[in-house]
Amino acid sequence: MSSSLPLAIIQLETPPERVSAQVGEQQHWFVDALSLQPQDYIVIRPDLGDELPAPSSVAAAILSGSWAMVTDHAEWSERTAAWIRSAVEHDLPLLGVCYGHQLMAYALGGRVGDNPRGWEKGLQQLSRVNGDRHDPLLGALPTHFSAWLSHRQSVLQPPSGAQVLAVSALDDCQIIRYSPQAISVQFHPEFTGSIMTACMENAQRERDVSSLISHQAEPTWARQLLLNFWARQRQNSLFA
Numbered sequence: 001m002s003s004s005l006p007l008a009i010i011q012l013e014t015p016p017e018r019v020s021a022q023v024g025e026q027q028h029w030f031v032d033a034l035s036l037q038p039q040d041y042i043v044i045r046p047d048l049g050d051e052l053p054a055p056s057s058v059a060a061a062i063l064s065g066s067w068a069m070v071t072d073h074a075e076w077s078e079r080t081a082a083w084i085r086s087a088v089e090h091d092l093p094l095l096g097v098c099y100g101h102q103l104m105a106y107a108l109g110g111r112v113g114d115n116p117r118g119w120e121k122g123l124q125q126l127s128r129v130n131g132d133r134h135d136p137l138l139g140a141l142p143t144h145f146s147a148w149l150s151h152r153q154s155v156l157q158p159p160s161g162a163q164v165l166a167v168s169a170l171d172d173c174q175i176i177r178y179s180p181q182a183i184s185v186q187f188h189p190e191f192t193g194s195i196m197t198a199c200m201e202n203a204q205r206e207r208d209v210s211s212l213i214s215h216q217a218e219p220t221w222a223r224q225l226l227l228n229f230w231a232r233q234r235q236n237s238l239f240a
Helices: 017-023 026-034 075-089 099-107 193-204 210-214 220-238
Strands: 007-010 041-044 060-063 094-097 111-114 120-128 144-151 153-157 163-168 175-179 182-185
Touching (some): 007 026, 017 193, 026 041, 060 075, 075 099, 099 153, 099 175, 120 193, 144 193, 182 220
Parallel strands (some): 007 041, 007 060, 060 094
Antiparallel strands (some): 111 153, 120 144
């Protein structure tokens, strides 16, 4: 029997009912993307009052996207930001996604706000910058790759000492590395075309975007980053 520590999926609020009815909640998207078994993970809901895990009790943590805004400074969000600072101090492997990306940057001293270039949505092209070909998570990523995105706020200024590793036409902070163990991405490596469709149709209400998205190929490189993150942490946990 495996003695590995679980992955903490930190789900930050719930999707609108129209989205969750179609494609479930954030935790389900990560579980499906990583093919997790029940013993592989725990779900933490700070917005429901859940206590955030001690760094020694989990192998790694993923901070999910959200329909909330970091700049609203909700109690659960500020509490999670304080936990992020502690987790980084304890070298817990962290991966922030969308809201989780912005919250990590904010927690560690960066600046988050409305994206002056507007809503970045759908399948977009990203470009690597300052890339290290020996990076265990990003080394195999091509110079240009595609990813699903949907966000209205962005990291406007990364924390001091953090390294921006990818950009897009509408966002200058698509991937940020804060330490060897902590990284975040503005895009959604856990998304599928179906999830993207549900999110965009909810935002645009009466417009049917399914035909627009259905012909687009799934962005495999973005998903691979997510797979690499958990594979690496799970291996480290097994042999710790």
